[in-house]
Amino acid sequence: MAYVITQRCCNDATCIAECPVDCIRPTPDQPEFATAEMLHIDPDTCIDCGACADSCPVQAIFPEDELTTSLARYRDINAAYFQRHPLEADFAPLPVLARPSKELGTLRVAIVGAGPAACYAAQELRARTDVEVDMFDKLPTPWGLVRAGVAPDHAGTKTVTEAFDSGFGRDTVRMHLNVEVGKHISHEELLEHHHAVIYAVGASTDRRLGIPGEDLPGSHSATEFVAWYNGHPAYADRHFDLSGERAVIIGNGNVALDIARILTMDPQQLATTDIADHALEALRHSTIREVVLLGRRGPAQAAYTAPEFLALGHLPGVDVVVDEADLVLDPYTQALLDDPEAEPSLVLKVDLAREYAERFPVTGNKRIMFRYLASPTAIAGGGRTESVEFVRNALAAGAEGLRAEPTGVSESLPTGLVLRSIGYRGEPIDGLPFDHARGVVPHDGGRVTPGVYVTGWIKRGPRGVIGTNKTDSKETVDQLISDFIAGALNSPRQDREALAELVAQRQPEVVDRAGWAAIDTVERAAGKAAGRPRVKLTDTEELLRAAKG
Structure with missing residues (x-):
């Protein structure tokens, strides 16, 4: 076995x-x-x-x-x-990781962000040297997108935070939550109190479509909707029109699939998760029966992963619908699939799409429909969203691979709710260079300059899954420790207690590890009473009251 x-x-x-x-x-x-x-x-x-x-x-x-x-x-x-990929023994020697000598003293590092990239960086630092880490986040809660981005029905994925929490049990890692770098404390002040600063701030905004009607009422970014149903305090008061029968999602990555599931799942199933109460109540009254996902290329090039696409087929009371006409592949894609060395994940994506196309719909079921080779050209409506207009595409091989080219054949889908899910984008950080075209901070293996580093999406762009941040953070920490050993880092001019005093002076409502533990206890207790993992507090003032016990 x-x-x-x-x-x-x-x-x-x-x-x-x-x-x-x-x-x-x-x-x-x-x-x-x-x-x-x-x-x-x-x-x-x-x-x-x-x-x-x-x-x-x-x-x-x-x-x-x-x-x-x-x-x-x-x-x-x-x-x-x-x-x-037949298994072959890997006899390559494990790399020898640089470790600072004890004579260098304790390394002090500030990490801006408290999501997976930040946590993996803190873990790697603790494993490699004698270190003191101060972690900052503008929210009163840690874990970043694990708390505010992972879909409520993916409870197993969220258990990664248990590994983070247990690894931060000692005073080695201090949390300064509800503290915004650039507002309550500056980049320069972080450097005064630490040898180095690692920015792990993610990619906080959505990419734009650049089409007419994008900002009509009823048209929203995926970031807004995901943060809303996950209980992010800044989005808890948002309103989404769920009174129609159809929603259209532009994009077909894993986030788009998450949204499609949330919109079509039985609310009774969602009621066993940690979805925000306000979202659960809204979804109980939703009349949406069909969710259509528009992707500009074909099923082989879809942005979702095969495992997430496969899981949709097991969603109770929901049909996954694919039009067989969308599965007529271009010669280039067909050749890739016919290659005996084709990647199994690529073959699986197309096989699954064909299996869904062959299924018969079940009377009374909701539907998640995939429309491939479709690019939106406008969101139309008289004062609010009423339809999405899109053009049919054909794939053509070019110097940089396949590209989607409009055919001139247009269609329109009536809908009152459009959710734009075409990728995330990083925002500039005060005091750091920024690549506006890519939405990332330029770096060399994670090093911006000696003493300033990046990891996660602000480093590599919005790609990869939670665990991708582990290898990414290891590379960044390698650079940081190498600089420490080489004497390239300036020694802190202020100690750790001076930092704590400065933060408390600037932000009296700072939440430390004990405060987060108090919030966690309150949420878990409420969840236990309701038969759920937790009931999230979604108002900042409520979170701060809970943090104070």
């Missing part, structure tokens, strides 16, 4: 180090790791020891005989990966 990695894999590669027979791939040093949708276990080599499952931070690994119906296909998905 073998163990099997399943849908919620976070790609942080913790399991690889624990496997005694080295049968989990791809590894972080392999080229395909950067684009892998998930990790895989070779069924012919696995010795059924369970070490990988015990170490998995998101509970994504199961013995093959314990796979549920919705996960059973992952047995074949894991095996197919090794048919394409």
